Amino acid sequence: MKRTFIKDLKEKLDQTVTVQGWLQTLRDQKSMQFLIIRDHTGLVQAAHWKKGNPELAELISTIGTESSLTLTGKVVANEVVKLGGLELQLESVKIENNAPMPLPFEPNSDNLPEQDFRLDWRYLDLRRERNRKIFEIQTTAEQAMREWWLANGYIEMHSPKIVGAPSEGGAELFTLPYFETTAYLAQSPQFYKQMAMAAGFEKVFEIGPVFRADPSFTSRHMTEFTGVDMEISWINSHEDVMVAMEHWLAHVYQKVHDKHADEIKDLFDVDFTVPALPFPRLTMAEAYQILKTQGYKLPPERKGDLDPGAERALGAYVKQTCGSDFVFVKDWPVAVRAFYHMRHADNPGLTMSFDLLGKGLEITTGAQREHRVEVLTAQALDKGLSLEPLKDYFDFFRYGCPPHGGLGLGLSRLLMIMLDLPNIREAVYLFRGPNRLTP
RNA sequence: GGGGGCGUGGUGUAGUGGUUAAACAUGCGGCCCUGUCAAGGCCGAGACCGCGGGUUCAAAUCCCGUCGCUCCCGCCA
Numbered sequence: 001m002k003r004t005f006i007k008d009l010k011e012k013l014d015q016t017v018t019v020q021g022w023l024q025t026l027r028d029q030k031s032m033q034f035l036i037i038r039d040h041t042g043l044v045q046a047a048h049w050k051k052g053n054p055e056l057a058e059l060i061s062t063i064g065t066e067s068s069l070t071l072t073g074k075v076v077a078n079e080v081v082k083l084g085g086l087e088l089q090l091e092s093v094k095i096e097n098n099a100p101m102p103l104p105f106e107p108n109s110d111n112l113p114e115q116d117f118r119l120d121w122r123y124l125d126l127r128r129e130r131n132r133k134i135f136e137i138q139t140t141a142e143q144a145m146r147e148w149w150l151a152n153g154y155i156e157m158h159s160p161k162i163v164g165a166p167s168e169g170g171a172e173l174f175t176l177p178y179f180e181t182t183a184y185l186a187q188s189p190q191f192y193k194q195m196a197m198a199a200g201f202e203k204v205f206e207i208g209p210v211f212r213a214d215p216s217f218t219s220r221h222m223t224e225f226t227g228v229d230m231e232i233s234w235i236n237s238h239e240d241v242m243v244a245m246e247h248w249l250a251h252v253y254q255k256v257h258d259k260h261a262d263e264i265k266d267l268f269d270v271d272f273t274v275p276a277l278p279f280p281r282l283t284m285a286e287a288y289q290i291l292k293t294q295g296y297k298l299p300p301e302r303k304g305d306l307d308p309g310a311e312r313a314l315g316a317y318v319k320q321t322c323g324s325d326f327v328f329v330k331d332w333p334v335a336v337r338a339f340y341h342m343r344h345a346d347n348p349g350l351t352m353s354f355d356l357l358g359k360g361l362e363i364t365t366g367a368q369r370e371h372r373v374e375v376l377t378a379q380a381l382d383k384g385l386s387l388e389p390l391k392d393y394f395d396f397f398r399y400g401c402p403p404h405g406g407l408g409l410g411l412s413r414l415l416m417i418m419l420d421l422p423n424i425r426e427a428v429y430l431f432r433g434p435n436r437l438t439p
Numbered sequence: 440g441g442g443g444g445c446g447u448g449g450u451g452u453a454g455u456g457g458u459u460a461a462a463c464a465u466g467c468g469g470c471c472c473u474g475u476c477a478a479g480g481c482c483g484a485g486a487c488c489g490c491g492g493g494u495u496c497a498a499a500u501c502c503c504g505u506c507g508c509u510c511c512c513g514c515c516a
Contacts, residue, residue, distance in 0.1 A: 025476085025477095025478095027474090027475050027476075027478065029472070029473090029474075029475065029478095030471075030472055030473075031472095031473055031474080032473075032474050032475065033475090034474075034475050034476070034478095036476080045475085045476070047474070047475085049473095049474090065466090078474095080474075080475090080476090081474090081475090081476075082475095082476050083476065101466085101467060101468090102449055102450090102466060102467050103449085103450095103466085104449075104450085105449080105450055105451095105466090106450085106465090106466070109450080109451095109465070109466075110451090110464090110465070110477080111450065111451040111452080111464075111465060111466095112450080112451080113449090113450055113451075114450095114451085114508080114509085115508095115509090116507090116508055116509080117450080117508095172514075172515080188516090210516080212514085212515070212516085214513095214514055214515070215440070215514095216513085216514065216515075217509080217510075217511090218510075218511075218512085218514095218515095219509090219510070219511095220515090220516085221514080221515070221516085222516090225516065226516095227516070228516090299512095307512080307513090308511085308512080309511095309512095361516095362515075362516070363516065364516070365515080365516070408516065409516065410515090410516030411516085412516085413516055414516090424516095435507090435508085
């Protein structure tokens, strides 16, 4: 018999149906048994009168919570049933996979184990509706990203993750043996999307894994995460990148809002709103002024940079004064940016770069890139980098690479701020950190 | 890499020097209950209080070390 989803049972009154799902609760009484069954569309009660089928009653008594079951029965309306006013009168139960008691933990109980333990049993943790919803929303968000890119002439790219040389720094690279030599795991598709600009692709995007060998122990860092990157050509400044980004992100928020706003309110208690355009923009100079008036004191060694506390303070300030969850902070000093960020022609101490803060969290870095190979080489030297490992990269800019810029965004960080998740480990399917390689 | 916090039955917590070496909730096992529904009632099993050392007449409780987890900073998305 064809499977019926639990949410559709109300249209099947007085019919015999098959339901498949997990046993959430068993109330095994003297003469009656009640099974609360869960599939991803909802919950339903299945009732069984023991004397009607003692054999089935005995079987039901052996089923552990969270076992996967296939049940058949007649759907009947019953006002007494608090769960939707209907129930399934059980005719048969097939235990697809029994879950022996006790479970490591019950995903739908009131007192959940601490997160690290739940990550050990991630598949049980993911059985909670709230956790499943995070990934439904992520799916909607990624689809919306692609909709916008495709509507705007972007090409999808997949750059290699095994690379022969560091693309930016060096310390945060994972190394791996590679036949007779050593390779690295890419910590960004940065150089390859720039190569696509040199190739004349004009607009590209990539959603893919990036690896960072930083031993970071925070609620917002991972050693492997999904990077969302885009890069566009023929821009006049980083402002063009910011304009593209805010339209793109607003589209993503609109689609997530259309499909999930009510669920997000119910499950995450977040009033999900589509951000207004344009996002507020602050130069770093302005940001410093604001921090001063807000009484936020940056450590002196952070001159020209923002620390996470400053980012939170700016996020709060912008929320309060503009009502915006987002703010671009732009025109960062050369000292704190990558060598390939283009510098202002009229102010060589500043880069044509930006960060996007969402609810005070850094979710994006972007910039116009330096596409003139002589200038780029000079800037690398200026940063004290050795040119040899960058030789192939410099070659991208020798024969007609157009002016271009782009950005990188952390997918899980976006989910964090969309849903007010306190920890990135909740926003990612399987977390990878310095001490977490399993499951 | 630097700093803070935590580590007690399966799980979540209480207990922070001493009445019977550990309490509560939940889960688990058993019994009871004409249909429960955050089910309820009774009974039961389950922790040498992360590990090692020390202080003390006495340590889950104080000290040191160690391991694990966690958060903050650094780094970044």
